[in-house]
Amino acid sequence: xxxxxxxxxxxxxxxxxxxxxxxxxxxAARVSEEMLRYLD
Numbered sequence: 001x002x003x004x005x006x007x008x009x010x011x012x013x014x015x016x017x018x019x020x021x022x023x024x025x026x027x028a029a030r031v032s033e034e035m036l037r038y039l040d
Contacts, residue, residue, distance in 0.1 A: 006014075
């Protein structure tokens with residue numbers, strides 16, 4: 001059996017998870033930048 005094949009649903013779920021991770025990291029960076037500006 002070929003384990004390298006992945007269903008489109010699994011691929012979509014994995015991409016969606018990565019997008020959520022990136023969005024959370026972006027939000028955290030934005031909050032951090034705003035906090036640094038506030039503290040200056």
